[in-house]
Amino acid sequence: MGFRRNLVIRFSKWASNMSQKIRGGQGVTLPGYIARTLDHHILTSLSNDVRKKTFVVMGTNGKTTVNSILYHALAAEGEKVVINKTGSNMLNGVISAFVLATDKKGRLDADYACIEVDELAAMRVLPMLQPDYLVLTNIYRDQLDRFGEVDITFQKVKEAIEKAPKLTLLINGDDVLSYTLAQESKHDFMTYEINEQIFDDKSRSEIRESIFCRKCGHKLEYKFFHYGQLGDYTCPHCGLTRPAADFAAENIKLLGDGSSFDVQGRHFETASPAPYNIYNTLSAFSALRMAGIEAPHFEEMIANYDYANSRESQFEIAGTHLQIHLAKNPVGFQQKVSLVLRDEKPKDIIIMINDEYQDGEDVSWLWDVDFQYLENEHTSSIITAGKRGYDMQLRLKYEDIQSEVTLDMKNTIRDCIDHRTNNLYIIVNYTGLYSTNDLLKELADEYAGKEA
Ligand SMILES: [Zn+2]
Known part of the structure; x- marks a missing residue:
């Protein structure tokens, strides 16, 4: 590790500290901004110091929760983990997370990194970060002004993934958009899915987006759907069909104040009655398993996990x-x-x-x-x-x-x-x-x- 990098990190931390003292405010992204201005390669350099693996979580909804569950699961196994705080998922926020995780001498002591990345910031973050795994929760239409329609998000995520060649993807197989994206990318990928109908009419609403096959343009048919465009889909024209799940949530029970379900013979009980949190929990656990992590403390961690923050x-x-x-x-x-x-x-x-x-x-x-x-x-x-x-x-x-x-x-x-x-x-x-x-x-x- 270079003497110069050391200096850049220490100066960034000191300057953002001073700025906070003088001007007040949160300044979560300031250290990242300063460090990047002084050293364009700072993120690559710091993320290279992560001893084991780097996870990135992206997707329209659920990424903060999934990233947080991943973090807590790894911490429960005694691992040292870098995580970016809620809302700091653009380039400067991500760099800040790494800079602030260093010790007084500017050294990073971390086994894993769990980084939430904004879909539009991914084009800049992923090439510098070169993560090992990407969890893509879903692709929905988000705020219209910033994201444009869902096609733009799709393209941005796809281009970003192409710039991170060693990445393995974990996608929601119930989301036809994520599945098509994974297929179009050259990356290896695995899928997680929910095969039971656990979402009621109130959470379902109509399918309003992505009901057409992206490969051939024909209308998709659904055996059932969960909500948004998520469900069991097939294209009667070209044969695109929801893939078999690598990880599936089974025996799902939604209770008044929690839920329980099984994945690969493991039984989880959670404190959240919200069905969408089954997706969040399932994807985080699947990401760990995909990375070959056994996570023997996951059951205990998730039973006490505070979804509502x-x-x-x-x-x-x-x-x-x-x-x-x-x-x-x-x-x-x-x-x-x-x-x-x-x-x-x-x-x-x-x-x-x-x-x-x-x-x-x-x-x-x-x-x-x-x-x-x-x-x-x-x-x-x-x-x-x-x-x-x-x-x-x-x-x-x-x-x-x-x-x-x-x-x-x-x-x-x-x-x-x-x-x-x-x-x-x-x-x-x-x-x-x-x-x-x-x-x-x-x-x-x-x-x-x-x-x-
Ligand atoms: Zn088709």
């Missing part, structure tokens, strides 16, 4: 249970609608829609979510909020669902705590996540003050 997203304030859920695209939103409805206690629901750059400035995707299920006997009230609160209200109106609009989130949440069901769900898209989280922390302090 409760410290970040759930609050108890003056007897009211409040939870924040992020939903940033149609498929994700549909899954959250389904999850909220699994709770049969009376509840209030706030839906906050913003249209900042990170959210996607075009909110027309709201029309692709089946909201008609949202109103039932357990839903006490629905409130819309955010810069596009009125668009959201209009969307609900077309489903004959009554809602209120609020321009003052804080007071509305206070009202929910003081006068409503004591069970509040707040569904937000991207930029609403941090502001709502901060707001709930403030309110928690405020109410704690009142009680004291």
